[in-house]
Amino acid sequence: EVQLLESGGGLIQPGGSLRLSCAASGFSFSNFAMSWVRQTPGKGLQWVSTISASGKTIFYADSVKGRFTISRDDSKNTLSLQMNSLRPDDTAIFYCAKSQLGAVFAAHNSWGQGTLVSVSS
Amino acid sequence: EVVMTQSPATLSLSPGERATLSCRATDSVRENLAWYQQKPGQAPRLFIYGASTRATGVPARVTGSGSGTEFTLTIDSLQSEDSAVYYCQQYNQWPFTFGQGTKLEIK
Numbered sequence: 017e018v019q020l021l022e023s024g025g026g027l028i029q030p031g032g033s034l035r036l037s038c039a040a041s042g043f044s045f046s047n048f049a050m051s052w053v054r055q056t057p058g059k060g061l062q063w064v065s066t067i068s069a070s071g072k073t074i075f076y077a078d079s080v081k082g083r084f085t086i087s088r089d090d091s092k093n094t095l096s097l098q099m100n101s102l103r104p105d106d107t108a109i110f111y112c113a114k115s116q117l118g119a120v121f122a123a124h125n126s127w128g129q130g131t132l133v134s135v136s137s
Numbered sequence: 138e139v140v141m142t143q144s145p146a147t148l149s150l151s152p153g154e155r156a157t158l159s160c161r162a163t164d165s166v167r168e169n170l171a172w173y174q175q176k177p178g179q180a181p182r183l184f185i186y187g188a189s190t191r192a193t194g195v196p197a198r199v200t201g202s203g204s205g206t207e208f209t210l211t212i213d214s215l216q217s218e219d220s221a222v223y224y225c226q227q228y229n230q231w232p233f234t235f236g237q238g239t240k241l242e243i244k
Contacts, residue, residue, distance in 0.1 A: 123171040123186035
């Protein structure tokens with residue numbers, strides 16, 4: 017059974033940093049692209065970042081480019097999202113999601129339960 | 138950026154009826170379109186991919202159709218378990234984008 021378990025969320029002041037992690041199990045992690053998607057009541061669902069299985073293809077939403085960094089550690093079956101210079105509008109539930117393919121351009125067929133990031137002073 | 142627009146925003150139907158949800162893209166996404174089902178307090182669940190292929194565990198009374206810029210999700214013989222918000226999402230070009238969702242209520 018595929019399992020994705022996010023961690024690292026919490027309350028942080030504007031300008032601060034957080035590192036989200038996603039522990040994956042139940043599938044061959046190194047063979048699949050992975051993504052971070054966030055959700056807010058006001059803005060709905062937004063794709064934040066995605067990384068291919070090889071790690072060679074990475075995309076970021078314009079709103080996080082230059083502030084967030086996605087990475088993967090295939091030896092630990094872990095996906096990470098380093099978030100710097102956090103702003104109040106980054107407040108959201110962050111989901112880790114698994115692609116159906118090694119390439120990034122595919123639907124995502126497994127999602128974690130999410131971790132809440134709150135940016136507030 | 139491809140903007141996805143869903144209609145209606147809310148759909149209220151009785152058990153046994155048919156639900157028809159629409160999704161429109163501002164640019165062609167070919168058949169690179171997914172539908173996700175989300176219930177309160179849960180993560181999105183892949184429902185349809187490739188515009189018309191049911192994901193694992195999705196019943197045969199669910200049908201996805203369309204290509205290019207117009208897509209439809211049809212759910213026949215509605216059951217209480219179908220109550221959820223349904224999102225369309227294109228993965229044809231970056232940034233991947235979602236519609237704002239259609240809330241399906243079962244009376």
